[in-house]
Amino acid sequence: MYNQTEIIKDTSELGADGELVIxxxxxxxxxxxxxxxxVTLNGETIKKIEPHLGYIHRSIEKMCESLTYxxxxxxxxxxxxxxxxxxxxxxxxxxxxGMQIEVPDRAKYIRVILSELTRIASHELWxxxxxMDLGAFTPFxxxxxxxxxxxxxxxxxxxxxxxxxxxxxGGLMYDLHPDFQKKVKAFITQFKSKVTEYEDLVTNNIIFQxxxxxxxxxxxxxxxxxxxxGPVARASGVSCDIRKIYPYEVYDKVEFDEVLETxxxxxxxxxVRVKEMNQSIRIxxxxxxxxxxxxxxxxxxxxxKLPKGEFYTRVETARGEFGVYVVSExxxxxxxxxxxxxxxxxxxxxxxxxxxxxxxxLMASMGTLDLVIPDIDR
Amino acid sequence: xxxxxxxxxxxxxxxxxxxxxxxxxxxxxHPKEIITEQYPDNRATLLMSDxxxxxxxxPHDANNEHTCTGCTACELACPNGTIKVVTKFETSPEGKKxxxxxxxxxxxxxxxxxxxxxxACPSDAIKMAPNFEHSVFDRTKLTKVxxxxxxxxxxxxx
Amino acid sequence: MFSLEGITTNVQDWxxxxxxxxxxxxxxxxxxxxxxxxxxxxxxxxxxxxxxxxAAHIQIRLGPNRVGPGGxxxxxxxxxxxxMKEGLVPDKADKFLFNLAPFVVMMVGMLLLAxxxxxxxxxxxxxxxxxxxxxxxxxxxxxxxxxxGWASNNKYSLxxxxxxxxxxVSYELSAGFAVLTxxxxxxxxxxxxxxxxxxxxWWIFKGHIPAVIAFVLYIIAVTAETNRAPFDLAxxxxxxxxxxxxxxxxxxxxxxxxxxxxxxxxxxxxxxxxFFGGWMPLHIGNWEAFNHLMDYIPSSVWFMGKTFFxxxxxxxxxxxxxxxxxxxxxxxxxxxxxxxxxxxLLLVAVIAILGWHF
Ligand code: SF4
Ligand code: SF4
Numbered sequence: 001m002y003n004q005t006e007i008i009k010d011t012s013e014l015g016a017d018g019e020l021v022i023x024x025x026x027x028x029x030x031x032x033x034x035x036x037x038x039v040t041l042n043g044e045t046i047k048k049i050e051p052h053l054g055y056i057h058r059s060i061e062k063m064c065e066s067l068t069y070x071x072x073x074x075x076x077x078x079x080x081x082x083x084x085x086x087x088x089x090x091x092x093x094x095x096x097x098g099m100q101i102e103v104p105d106r107a108k109y110i111r112v113i114l115s116e117l118t119r120i121a122s123h124e125l126w127x128x129x130x131x132m133d134l135g136a137f138t139p140f141x142x143x144x145x146x147x148x149x150x151x152x153x154x155x156x157x158x159x160x161x162x163x164x165x166x167x168x169x170g171g172l173m174y175d176l177h178p179d180f181q182k183k184v185k186a187f188i189t190q191f192k193s194k195v196t197e198y199e200d201l202v203t204n205n206i207i208f209q210x211x212x213x214x215x216x217x218x219x220x221x222x223x224x225x226x227x228x229x230g231p232v233a234r235a236s237g238v239s240c241d242i243r244k245i246y247p248y249e250v251y252d253k254v255e256f257d258e259v260l261e262t263x264x265x266x267x268x269x270x271x272v273r274v275k276e277m278n279q280s281i282r283i284x285x286x287x288x289x290x291x292x293x294x295x296x297x298x299x300x301x302x303x304x305k306l307p308k309g310e311f312y313t314r315v316e317t318a319r320g321e322f323g324v325y326v327v328s329e330x331x332x333x334x335x336x337x338x339x340x341x342x343x344x345x346x347x348x349x350x351x352x353x354x355x356x357x358x359x360x361x362l363m364a365s366m367g368t369l370d371l372v373i374p375d376i377d378r
Numbered sequence: 379x380x381x382x383x384x385x386x387x388x389x390x391x392x393x394x395x396x397x398x399x400x401x402x403x404x405x406x407x408h409p410k411e412i413i414t415e416q417y418p419d420n421r422a423t424l425l426m427s428d429x430x431x432x433x434x435x436x437p438h439d440a441n442n443e444h445t446c447t448g449c450t451a452c453e454l455a456c457p458n459g460t461i462k463v464v465t466k467f468e469t470s471p472e473g474k475k476x477x478x479x480x481x482x483x484x485x486x487x488x489x490x491x492x493x494x495x496x497x498a499c500p501s502d503a504i505k506m507a508p509n510f511e512h513s514v515f516d517r518t519k520l521t522k523v524x525x526x527x528x529x530x531x532x533x534x535x536x
Numbered sequence: 537m538f539s540l541e542g543i544t545t546n547v548q549d550w551x552x553x554x555x556x557x558x559x560x561x562x563x564x565x566x567x568x569x570x571x572x573x574x575x576x577x578x579x580x581x582x583x584x585x586x587x588x589x590x591a592a593h594i595q596i597r598l599g600p601n602r603v604g605p606g607g608x609x610x611x612x613x614x615x616x617x618x619x620m621k622e623g624l625v626p627d628k629a630d631k632f633l634f635n636l637a638p639f640v641v642m643m644v645g646m647l648l649l650a651x652x653x654x655x656x657x658x659x660x661x662x663x664x665x666x667x668x669x670x671x672x673x674x675x676x677x678x679x680x681x682x683x684x685g686w687a688s689n690n691k692y693s694l695x696x697x698x699x700x701x702x703x704x705v706s707y708e709l710s711a712g713f714a715v716l717t718x719x720x721x722x723x724x725x726x727x728x729x730x731x732x733x734x735x736x737x738w739w740i741f742k743g744h745i746p747a748v749i750a751f752v753l754y755i756i757a758v759t760a761e762t763n764r765a766p767f768d769l770a771x772x773x774x775x776x777x778x779x780x781x782x783x784x785x786x787x788x789x790x791x792x793x794x795x796x797x798x799x800x801x802x803x804x805x806x807x808x809x810x811f812f813g814g815w816m817p818l819h820i821g822n823w824e825a826f827n828h829l830m831d832y833i834p835s836s837v838w839f840m841g842k843t844f845f846x847x848x849x850x851x852x853x854x855x856x857x858x859x860x861x862x863x864x865x866x867x868x869x870x871x872x873x874x875x876x877x878x879x880x881l882l883l884v885a886v887i888a889i890l891g892w893h894f
Contacts, residue, residue, distance in 0.1 A: 020695075022691045028777060030774040067457050070494065071457035074490060074492040074494070075457070131858065133774045135768070135772070136856070136857060136858035137595065138402055138594055140595075141596055142595075142596070148413070155427045155430055156429065157429070159427070159429040159431040159491075159506060160430070165491075165492045174429075177429065197401055200401045201398045201402070202858075204394045204397065205398050205857065207395070207860055211858060211859075358861055359695070360775060360860075360861035360862060362775075388872065388876075403852065405594055405595075409593065412593070412598055414597050416601075
């Protein structure tokens with residue numbers, strides 16, 4: 001075990017051969033949160049990256065063990081706060097699966113639409129933040145303009161902008177806002193007209209391309225062996241979209257493509273996310289006019305009790321596979337709970353893909369891994 | 379051949395940069411596109427979504443009556459102990475003893491706006507208010523008693 | 537008509553009348569120093585505000601709008617805040633160099649003001665090797681940055697300073713070559729002569745394509761030299777937090793901040809002088825009426841207008857482009873800008889010898 005002075009000494013003095021050890025974070029503009037990277041440099045070249053975690057650990061899993069099945073869902077919004085809706089959905093699905101609760105079709109449709117909106121919002125934020133990491137400030141504001149429309153929709157329907165907690169076991173907390181469809185359609189129109197803007201400002205920009213092409217290459221084998229999921233793995237050509245492989249809700253009824261790229265570099269990861277936004281729009285367009293009438297919540301008992309046993313569900317968040325694993329003793333609270341968060345595995349490749357590249361490349365690789373620190377450090 | 383590649387490199391690069399500049403230039407010259415809200419100035423016209431979860435309130439009608447029966451369902455539903463229902467026994471005119479609330483203590487600083495209490499309440503006695511300006515200088519001000527002083531339960535609510 | 541020229545001659549005559557020549561010179565020096573310091577302060581305030589406004593409007597925001605009408609006094613308030621802040625010096629910093637560095641950077645900016653012609657006959661020092669002086673003095677600012685980076689005893693600062701060293705040294709070359717093309721066309725190093733040579737048309741119009749290329753190269757190179765995005769690697773806030781001035785706070789930080797804007801002003805002023813005819817009004821061929829009309833606009837307005845146009849251009853770059861990586865930055869210079877500028881210089885030499893320019 002280290003004591004504190006040793007840590008400071010350890011990370012602040014020159015290493016062997018004049019290596020420079022710098023602490024990026026926990027307060028650093030590019031780590032977007034409290035990630036602490038101990039980076040060993042040789043000049044500008046990265047020799048080693050060690051992520052240090054624990055700065056925002058809230059022991060959410062332990063906390064969930066003392067909450068009832070209705071209550072613990074809202075806590076998961078605080079993990080990957082950009083996909084909070086999808087996290088909630090994962091937990092609700094687990095309970096519905098365990099207790100065989102029938103979910104009305106209307107709720108299923110709405111859940112999917114909101115999930116896709118969440119995904120777009122998350123990708124928009126990521127796009128802006130990553131462009132900012134690479135030194136372009138302006139796309140951030142343009143991306144936020146579109147994201148703002150989604151948060152407004154969320155605010156109307158769910159009552160909150162980020163931590164919605166709109167999903168309850170068996171359906172939804174309350175019905176859609178009457179304006180929902182109109183606003184979503186307005187958003188789709190706006191989004192489609194503004195997509196070219198990102199292309200002009202970011203995608204086709206020669207500086208952006210040279211900063212990201214061939215940077216942080218992750219091979220398909222490595223992606224699998226590190227357990228990467230989501231856009232990170234799909235950019236390396238690994239097909240892993242839960243929505244396609246284990247379709248939940250109504251994903252088997254809609255048409256969409258799993259976006260795959262083969263290059264595995266930062267630019268491929270960028271392209272996957274940008275194309276995914278378009279696919280999400282496609283899903284929403286198919287569903288928005290066909291939301292069936294009916295109940296928004298199914299019949300559930302007042303007190304939920306999961307039968308004795310082990311349960312696992314997975315959903316595709318904006319960052320990859322989010323898994324919920326619950327061991328139940330038959331009581332009203334989970335006996336043990338474990339979340340499989342996509343960010344943790346995605347972060348673990350950071351060292352692998354950045355060794356030998358430059359500090360500037362680290363920003364590109366880290367940006368395109370799309371890390372949300374509270375998701376890594378639960 | 380090399381020279382040709384070199385020149386196309388330069389030209390395509392410059393064109394891509396110019397395209398970006400055209401976009402930002404467009405926004406610079408079109409102040410109508412500005413989307414910022416002048417927040418403290420536009421308080422009067424600020425439109426909050428009617429469902430916005432800002433804080434839990436208990437609506438009272440003109441006779442200072444609410445519909446809370448003191449059933450403590452909300453207290454049980456709350457994941458983090460934000461609500462404490464303090465009950466008392468009231469004697470009705472007929473001499474029957476009846477449970478009623480003394481105080482519904484709500485601690486805003488603990489609340490996560492998860493809405494579970496509202497859903498749990500059987501008599502719709504509490505609801506979310508779209509008020510978001512909560513900052514105070516003293517933390518104790520955030521602990522509120524939701525039922526108004528002297529308020530009573532509305533007739534006919536069991 | 538309002539003219540700065542008259543004022544300077546009047547002041548000089550009056551001083552010579554009252555005092556002996558040495559004394560008069562000394563007083564003039566003091567006046568010039570005071571003037572340039574106040575110009576610095578004013579420019580800093582105006583340019584920072586302008587940058588924030590430009591950035592805001594590009595980013596569909598409003599920008600500062602609370603202090604004073606339209607946020608006009610925002611930068612004044614910021615400066616007051618910075619003055620009142622405590623200036624921390626890190627524990628193991630080299631105190632002397634740490635304190636000296638911001639002043640070195642500022643001093644370079646001040647020295648560069650000397651040969652700039654702000655208006656007709658309004659120039660501090662019309663030195664015969666003006667252009668040479670500018671390119672030699674401007675390269676000194678890297679010393680201040682290196683000093684700051686080294687003395688801070690901070691690894692981010694050190695990396696930032698080293699980056700900026702590599703950057704400024706390389707971009708000096710193409711900036712120099714771009715300037716040389718104009719020198720070749722004019723045949724003189726003196727600023728006043730360069731301006732006078734553009735009497736009947738600015739070099740950017742008269743010099744054919746090579747002058748345009750030289751101008752583009754110049755703008756790119758000076759953007760890099762002044763450490764502005766997309767070449768702001770020395771600060772690179774997402775990588776190095778704040779680069780060479782990470783450890784600076786309070787007034788010392790303000791000096792660095794100010795120096796950045798002063799440097800932008802100066803390089804843009806030089807650019808305006810070389811390519812856009814400095815204070816020369818826009819003259820088109822023999823449209824007498826139009827030319828006369830243009831003459832009515834005071835020369836100082838012409839100069840400032842051109843300079844601020846170039847400053848706007850540089851700000852526009854900053855808020856549009858992502859940052860380059862350090863090796864790409866050097867690639868750009870050595871593989872693209874330098875060969876192009878060498879070739880361009882050759883072209884200009886041919887044009888100048890054959891007298892193809894107007
Ligand atoms: S909104 Fe949630 S946290 Fe707040 S009082 Fe109700 S149940 Fe408790
Ligand atoms: S607010 Fe509703 S749930 Fe809470 S005690 Fe009153 S009636 Fe019961």
